[in-house]
Amino acid sequence: MEHRVKAAVISEDSLEICLVLDGLGEGYIYSIRAEGVLSMDQNPLLHTTAFCTMNRFPAGASLQIESKSDAATISSEDTGTEPPDREPDVHLSVGILPNLQFSQTEFAVPSGSMVALKFNNDNDMLHNLVVVHSDATDEVTMAAMQLGLSEHDMQYVSTLDAVIAHTGLLEPGVSETIIFRTPDETGEDAFVCTFPGHAATMRGIIQILAN
Ligand SMILES: [Cu+2]
DSSP states (O other): OOOOOOEEEEOTTSSOEEEEOSOOOTTOEEEEEOTTOBOTTSOBOSOOEEEEEOOOOOSSOEEEESOTTOTTOEEEEOOSOOOOSSOOSEEEEEOEETTTEESOOEEEEETTOEEEEEEEOOSSSOBOOEEEEGGGHHHHHHHHHHHTGGGGGGTTOOOOTTEEEEOOOBOTTOEEEEEEEOOSSOEEEEEEOOSTTOTTTSEEEEEEEOO
């Protein structure tokens, strides 16, 4: 599969270049073809092909291009989790058991509370944790699967409104804490790993109790 470079930003000392492109997959080996690239003195490259392995996506903000015509306009965007407007009232944590299961499949938290949920990927595979409205678990999971590799940069998280909060796609041994507010009404939210093939067993319930 070919991925076109959407933007290239040269460092101030002209020794490094930051390439912006979509759709890379973790663990894949890529060849970079740079025919036609010239130095400032108009000399062609000595080698026009390079190879690299996409070992991991760095944590944190991803680059987003504002305009295709202006390659230098780059801004950062957060991972989609709303910033908390107050300190968490409830701290939860969950890890992973063998056989693709979360170590905890049910939480109970008061309505209208700010929850800090730490997801520790203590497993040897890639996983995420997506908090959703409970009746939308399957819909969000299907939507994530349909993203496919071309949308890998979305970490298998759909943009459906039913998504309340989510971690990134975490490498083995990595943990991430997400903060979200529970609804004011009692009821049920859910959490699920939307990495393709995991949702059948990697899911749980968050009971929203009267405050
Ligand atoms: Cu998973």
